[in-house]
Amino acid sequence: MKELHSLFYFLELAGTFAFAISGATAARKRNLDLFGICAIAFVVACGGGIIRDLCIGAIPPAGLTNWQYLVVAVTATGLTVGLFSVVERLNRPVLFFDAVGLSFFAVTGAQKALHYGYNGEVAMLLGITTAVGGGVIRDVMLNRVPLILEKEIYASAALIGALIVVSGDQLQWASEDWVSIIALSVCFTIRILALSFHWNLPTPGGNKTDADK
């Protein structure tokens, strides 16, 4: 139980860090000031989790009560701002970190909802929300249509990760730790493969053109 708790804790911090870096990078590219970068980093890192906690009645939301989340977000911001030339030269670091955070958050989000005693649907929906909520808020605040809704398989990977967690909880086909590890790996793999091979879901409305913007 203690080990499980440590695992959860590590996953959430790692996810926070990954998302904060992706948020800070996006905010920096839009030329926000230092506070703006920090705020977007924090919102991406904790936004999805805060919505999840409000929906399951975990008051006050974990993202607001624990200093470590704020420290992680500020650290990530510092790194992104201070070492931006390095971060920029890395090959698609934002997308990589984003995939890490996506997987971590989908799994921990679904698990937290189950731990609070809610049903599989709540867990699935809040797993997705935890995973993509921060990114959607980021895009809405930076004034663009959320990327995750038009490009490459993203939220669908979170959906699959959350579904694995829910199926593990209900069918008990493995211990919770193993279920977590499998769900994480599957979600992360799907996302990275989708990025590498440009997998997209069908867009029934036709291809996106600049004229639509």
Next chain:
Amino acid sequence: MKELHSLFYFLELAGTFAFAISGATAARKRNLDLFGICAIAFVVACGGGIIRDLCIGAIPPAGLTNWQYLVVAVTATGLTVGLFSVVERLNRPVLFFDAVGLSFFAVTGAQKALHYGYNGEVAMLLGITTAVGGGVIRDVMLNRVPLILEKEIYASAALIGALIVVSGDQLQWASEDWVSIIALSVCFTIRILALSFHWNLPTPGGNKTDADK
């Protein structure tokens, strides 16, 4: 009591369906992918209700716990995507469905707040929120100024519907079922008339021009 409950249940499902179709149609026109269309449909259908439930402490929000809402949203998405040529050719179907959902949600939203024991102001504000919240989130996510804030009488119709519910609750001028039916009809009629005759509220800032964008 049982009958009333059935009526509520039907109203909420019908509203969900109507809003999901309006959301899916808007998302498809912006060329979102399948998941994006489904997500916008779900958010429009349940977004207002989720905000309402958070505000009245109905945890977890009904939109997240009941499979039927998700099924209705997915079905509406499927119909909109699969039969888009049909949906498109219908005369202003989006606007019609939107008016149906608007009326249903304004009434049920106000009633749920009253059932939880809150006062008339909360009921009125949350009736409007339930009715227009999903549409506002849709427009914010699709990166445009919410339509409801600049064109034709929309939220005002929801306001009147919610006010009728509140007055019925406080003055007891009719049974709750009759109040519901009257509030629904009035709200729907105002909205449809506003659409037909292009009724607008005054825009004190002058007419909207492209230059303002």
Next chain:
Amino acid sequence: MKELHSLFYFLELAGTFAFAISGATAARKRNLDLFGICAIAFVVACGGGIIRDLCIGAIPPAGLTNWQYLVVAVTATGLTVGLFSVVERLNRPVLFFDAVGLSFFAVTGAQKALHYGYNGEVAMLLGITTAVGGGVIRDVMLNRVPLILEKEIYASAALIGALIVVSGDQLQWASEDWVSIIALSVCFTIRILALSFHWNLPTPGGNKTDADK
């Protein structure tokens, strides 16, 4: 205690009024209709406080239960619409009122979180949220990148105001009333000085150019 409560009450109403005017002015400039102006005014005035109340479990949020907030918001809307030529001619009235609201909300937001028994971090984060939340929602709804994230010291002033409140609570270096007054004055002064002398936080991504849009 009673006096303190009266002070709180006055601060919150004054902040509501100031924010409502700033919201109504911005909405009017975007040519929203009467309901849209009123809705934006209400959202700016109460949006931050509603998010705070949801996060600390103050259900239903104060912004929804008290008629006076709605009356203040509507009054502010009426003044802005009716006397717009006057409001417009005043020198930067929006910015002034915004600074007043910013200071009031940062202080009362942090204090309410502390009164509910939460720790300093929650109080600091929710002080900022109460202060800037409404403005962020306004900008997101009016479809622009939140001003506060790119221009002049704004949220940072709220951060300092909230930090003074938290330090006063934990170190007890003065009575709560004095702490409030000092926090208010410092936050307001910083904001006004930042406006007058165009103080900006560093923007690591370089200066904002139109090409970035």
